[in-house]
Amino acid sequence: MNVLISGASGMVGTAFGDVLKSQGHAVTRLTRFPDFWLSGHTGYIVGLTESIADYRARGAFAAPVIKAALLALNTALIVAGLIGIARALTRPGTPPPGVLLLLAPIVCIAAVHVVMFAAPRYQVPIMPFLLMFAGALWLHSPPVGAE
Numbered sequence: 001m002n003v004l005i006s007g008a009s010g011m012v013g014t015a016f017g018d019v020l021k022s023q024g025h026a027v028t029r030l031t032r033f034p035d036f037w038l039s040g041h042t043g044y045i046v047g048l049t050e051s052i053a054d055y056r057a058r059g060a061f062a063a064p065v066i067k068a069a070l071l072a073l074n075t076a077l078i079v080a081g082l083i084g085i086a087r088a089l090t091r092p093g094t095p096p097p098g099v100l101l102l103l104a105p106i107v108c109i110a111a112v113h114v115v116m117f118a119a120p121r122y123q124v125p126i127m128p129f130l131l132m133f134a135g136a137l138w139l140h141s142p143p144v145g146a147e
Helices: 002-021 023-037 052-058 062-089 097-115 127-139
Strands: none
């Protein structure tokens, strides 16, 4: 058993060493990171698996509109969640432990996918946490028209 653990540790060390030595890998990961966040997740919906350009080339109009609407909705939720995070962290005093606990999975998963392969499916576990921050933003916002 110890041989397996030490062998795995050696492989992990080698893999991270190779990643750290390769500047091209870092640049590639950073340029692909938007792929992690910007998706409407329509690749998993029957009838919406093709690109918007493919649908437009065929003259289909409903599918691109649905794909764009889902992308806009997902992006709006992410932005609201990020604003909620910023507001929670910039309040006076130390952030409550609950805020840091909810923030931990977002930071950890996003940080891993800066280095590793970033695909929208890896964003799915983060979304409930971002939605909580988006909800907190909505709950703690002043009513419209309030002075």
